[in-house]
Amino acid sequence: MKEIVVISGKGGTGKTSISASFAYLESAEAVICDCDVDAANLHLLLDADFSHQEDFFSGEIAVIDKDKCTNCGDCYSVCRFDAITQTEDFCEVNPINCEGCWYCSRVCTHEAITMKTQKAGDLFISKIKNNGVMVHAKLGFGAENSGKLVAKVRQIGKSIATKENKKYIITDGSPGIGCPVISSLSGANLVVLVTEATISGLHDLERVYKLVKTFKIDAVAIINKYDLNSDMSRKIEEFLVSENVEVVAKLPYDETFSKAMAEGKTILEYSRESIISKEIEKAWNLIKQKGE
Amino acid sequence: MIITIASGKGGTGKTTISSNLSFYLSEKGRDIVLADLDVEEPNSSLFVKGEKILSKVAYTMKPVWEEENCKLCGKCAEVCNFNAILALPKGILTFPELCHSCYACSELCPTDSLPMKPHRIGEITEYKREFPFIEGRLDLGQEMAVPLISQTIEYVLEKYPDSIKIWDAPPGTSCPVIEASKGSDFVILITESTPFGLNDLKLAVETMKVLNKKFGVIINRYGIGDNRVELYCKEEQIPIITKIENSREVATLYSKGELIYPKVDSFKKSLDEIVNFLENLK
Numbered sequence: 001m002k003e004i005v006v007i008s009g010k011g012g013t014g015k016t017s018i019s020a021s022f023a024y025l026e027s028a029e030a031v032i033c034d035c036d037v038d039a040a041n042l043h044l045l046l047d048a049d050f051s052h053q054e055d056f057f058s059g060e061i062a063v064i065d066k067d068k069c070t071n072c073g074d075c076y077s078v079c080r081f082d083a084i085t086q087t088e089d090f091c092e093v094n095p096i097n098c099e100g101c102w103y104c105s106r107v108c109t110h111e112a113i114t115m116k117t118q119k120a121g122d123l124f125i126s127k128i129k130n131n132g133v134m135v136h137a138k139l140g141f142g143a144e145n146s147g148k149l150v151a152k153v154r155q156i157g158k159s160i161a162t163k164e165n166k167k168y169i170i171t172d173g174s175p176g177i178g179c180p181v182i183s184s185l186s187g188a189n190l191v192v193l194v195t196e197a198t199i200s201g202l203h204d205l206e207r208v209y210k211l212v213k214t215f216k217i218d219a220v221a222i223i224n225k226y227d228l229n230s231d232m233s234r235k236i237e238e239f240l241v242s243e244n245v246e247v248v249a250k251l252p253y254d255e256t257f258s259k260a261m262a263e264g265k266t267i268l269e270y271s272r273e274s275i276i277s278k279e280i281e282k283a284w285n286l287i288k289q290k291g292e
Numbered sequence: 293m294i295i296t297i298a299s300g301k302g303g304t305g306k307t308t309i310s311s312n313l314s315f316y317l318s319e320k321g322r323d324i325v326l327a328d329l330d331v332e333e334p335n336s337s338l339f340v341k342g343e344k345i346l347s348k349v350a351y352t353m354k355p356v357w358e359e360e361n362c363k364l365c366g367k368c369a370e371v372c373n374f375n376a377i378l379a380l381p382k383g384i385l386t387f388p389e390l391c392h393s394c395y396a397c398s399e400l401c402p403t404d405s406l407p408m409k410p411h412r413i414g415e416i417t418e419y420k421r422e423f424p425f426i427e428g429r430l431d432l433g434q435e436m437a438v439p440l441i442s443q444t445i446e447y448v449l450e451k452y453p454d455s456i457k458i459w460d461a462p463p464g465t466s467c468p469v470i471e472a473s474k475g476s477d478f479v480i481l482i483t484e485s486t487p488f489g490l491n492d493l494k495l496a497v498e499t500m501k502v503l504n505k506k507f508g509v510i511i512n513r514y515g516i517g518d519n520r521v522e523l524y525c526k527e528e529q530i531p532i533i534t535k536i537e538n539s540r541e542v543a544t545l546y547s548k549g550e551l552i553y554p555k556v557d558s559f560k561k562s563l564d565e566i567v568n569f570l571e572n573l574k
Contacts, residue, residue, distance in 0.1 A: 009333055011463050012303010016488065038464035039300045039492040060373070080395055096470065096503070101394030102373045139466055141495075141502045146466045147435065175302045175463060176332035179435035198547035200307065200335040207333060210432050228540075229547035253540065258516040261486050 005188040007173035009208030014224040015194045019172035020045035021280045024266045027132030030168035033157040034136040035150045035184040042172045048126035058120040058148050060100040066090045068112035075104035147179035191219040197226045197233040220246045225253040249283035294457040294476035300492025302463035304482045305512040310460040311339040316563045318423040325455040329472040330462040331428040331440045338549045342419025351410035352439045354391050355398045357384040362405035368397035414440045441471040465499045479507040486517035513538040534565035
């Protein structure tokens with residue numbers, strides 16, 4: 001089983017539309033994971049049915065019992081997250097700021113503080129187009145631990161893939177370089193870097209690739225909107241060549257992606273004969289051959 | 293006044309709009325300061341291209357084990373709720389990447405064997421242009437963006453208390469964007485008129501409601517996709533500040549890191565609408 005993670009560093013480069021196309025092409029042999037739990041969109045293109053839901057619990061929040069609180073202020077003085085305010089009669093917790101560290105509850109001598117486990121999001125296992133299966137999630141509003149939720153999505157994806165003897169896990173990764181993307185990458189077999197021919201595209205590609213290198217995972221790249229700025233496109237290719245990263249597809253600047261999206265379709269369903277569709281199919285075939 | 297420019301979905305135009313708006317406002321004689329709080333992938337500097345005038349290393353405090361007086365009682369590991377400390381029979385191991393800097397281990401240690409020491413997470417850099425521009429940049433491999441975001445904000449608030457502040461926020465709806473929004477007076481949510489844009493806008497709107505923030509929407513790349521974003525905003529009575537027309541010219545200028553409004557009239561008109569909207573707030 002091979003886990004292929006699609007990431008981009010920068011948002012809006014076409015990562016999810018491309019992941020959806022791969023998912024559409026390989027749905028019978030793959031489990032699809034959406035690890036962009038902060039702003040998950042993959043389900044919109046794959047007709048996910050949300051047939052299985054479970055709660056995701058992670059992290060805790062301090063709760064102060066006003067009746068037991070003597071307003072001594074011990075909790076207030078140890079909290080480093082400005083999560084406790086002292087009113088005239090008692091102390092109060094601001095749940096948005098509370099980090100769930102337990103420090104306040106440990107120093108409270110009146111047993112007024114309890115820690116309550118938080119529901120941090122929802123996990124879903126869905127049937128999708130072409131008889132595929134997809135694991136996805138929705139992080140709760142203002143919830144923490146998106147990294148842990150990502151890990152959970154991948155863990156479920158892996159166990160389904162093992163049980164059903166699937167050949168691939170196709171993961172739509174998270175943006176950025178912080179905890180969710182680190183959580184998306186660990187243990188993956190191949191990274192597909194999606195970038196665009198813009199100055200920010202290059203900058204973010206360089207940054208996220210440095211991170212990928214620390215994980216020692218093989219990578220290939222897709223350059224989107226390559227004809228928007230040929231100079232930038234060349235710089236991106238030069239960078240990728242210098243790092244030995246193969247460019248598996250170059251996609252033109254084209255609004256067909258948005259048009260397909262508006263109909264809830266992958267680009268392959270919307271216009272199979274377009275250059276973009278052909279490039280994506282070619283890319284997927286190259287990706288499958290990697291490491292075989 | 294603090295204005296946060298945010299979006300659920302990435303790549304909708306936060307940086308384009310915040311950098312162009314900053315230049316435009318300063319051209320109009322306003323005292324403004326711009327800060328890039330997308331510390332994981334900071335890009336505003338590519339468009340602002342200022343002269344670096346000051347750079348400082350950002351730290352968070354993490355416990356460091358000192359052996360001499362430690363009795364290996366294990367209290368530190370017991371009170372750490374983030375598995376960042378492991379008490380072994382012969383020593384204490386700390387895992388800074390898991391640590392949330394709550395100080396519990398350090399201050400509850402009976403022998404003061406875990407003093408908190410600075411741990412580098414990134415850099416805060418100030419650039420000079422027609423206006424001051426401050427960037428927070430997280431070191432690669434660092435997982436926690438929030439402390440750097442809050443330190444970058446603190447830096448600006450201290451140094452430029454009276455200026456209009458524009459925050460270029462990170463994408464998403466979780467902790468980093470909350471940090472970049474919770475202290476601001478108004479949040480501008482940038483979206484595009486596609487199903488992804490709409491889905492992520494809804495998430496961002498819910499987050500702003502939880503934070504009890506005033507907010508409005510800018511529809512970027514207007515004309516692609518469909519009109520569901522507009523219908524949603526109408527239904528929810530969310531003000532649409534401006535619609536920025538989809539244009540390949542804008543995309544090309546952006547790709548080179550150039551300012552848009554001096555060359556594209558329709559974009560300049562949208563900036564006027566933003567400025568008018570902001571001036572009529574309250």
